[in-house]
Amino acid sequence: MREALAQLWSGYPVLLDIPVAWGDMDAFQHVNNTVYFRWMESGRIAYFTRMDVPGFRDMSGVGPILASTQCRYRIPLTFPDTVTVASRIVSVEEDRMTMEQIVVSHQHAKIAAIGSGVIVTFDYVAGRKAPVPDLVRARVAEIEGGK
Numbered sequence: 001m002r003e004a005l006a007q008l009w010s011g012y013p014v015l016l017d018i019p020v021a022w023g024d025m026d027a028f029q030h031v032n033n034t035v036y037f038r039w040m041e042s043g044r045i046a047y048f049t050r051m052d053v054p055g056f057r058d059m060s061g062v063g064p065i066l067a068s069t070q071c072r073y074r075i076p077l078t079f080p081d082t083v084t085v086a087s088r089i090v091s092v093e094e095d096r097m098t099m100e101q102i103v104v105s106h107q108h109a110k111i112a113a114i115g116s117g118v119i120v121t122f123d124y125v126a127g128r129k130a131p132v133p134d135l136v137r138a139r140v141a142e143i144e145g146g147k
Contacts, residue, residue, distance in 0.1 A: 001106065005084065005104055005109060008086075008104050008109075008110070009084060009102060011088065012086030012088045012100075012101075012102065013143050013144060014043065014046050014047045014050050014086070014087040014088070014143065015046075015084050015086050016042055016043050016046040016084065016085045016087075017083070017084050018083050018084075019080075020077060020078070020079050020080060021079065022079045024079065025078060025079055030076035030077060030078055031076070031077040031078065031079075033073065036071050036073070036112075036113050036115070037069065039103055040069070040071070040085060040103070043085035043086070043101050044064075044099060044101075044117065044119070046087065047087045047089070047099065047143070050143060051136065051139040051140065051143065052139065053133070053135050053136055053139055061123065061125060062124070062133055063122060064097075064119045064120070064121060064122070065120050065121075065122040066117055066118075066119055067119065067120045068118045070116055071113050071114070071115040072113065072114045072115070073112070073113050074111055074113060074114065075105065075110055075112050077105055077107075077112050080107070081105055081106060081107040082106040083103050083105055084103075084106070086104060087099055087100070088144060089140050089143075089144060092132055094131055094132070095121055095130060095132060096118055096119060096120045096121065097119045097132065097140065098116060098117070098118055098119075099117050099118075100116050101114075101115045101117070102115075103115070121133070
């Protein structure tokens, strides 16, 4: 089954499987829209973890802060299911990165949602935006295959 789904997330180097919980559904008997944002948040953290940049996630210096996010819902999901959140960074600018994500339903073998987020690098000590560290740029390039 996973091999059949792999073509849907081709080009997304960081994958995170998440089971759909019964409590993720709302009164309309499908996964509530806010849950997709939590799933994509978990996908972002998985990406940052894979970058393995010391101090980047612990607020001790320069780290990520979400500036904006959006999601386009394509199909409703229900329990039981498992989703794979696939993440990639499509651009790195002076003080920000843009991440694209998809949520793939294993039950439906389809993309259930498409999202993106702008992540600003933030100096948590100084309380202001900061340039994307060179090590972060290098790790993103490694993860994305040299882009």
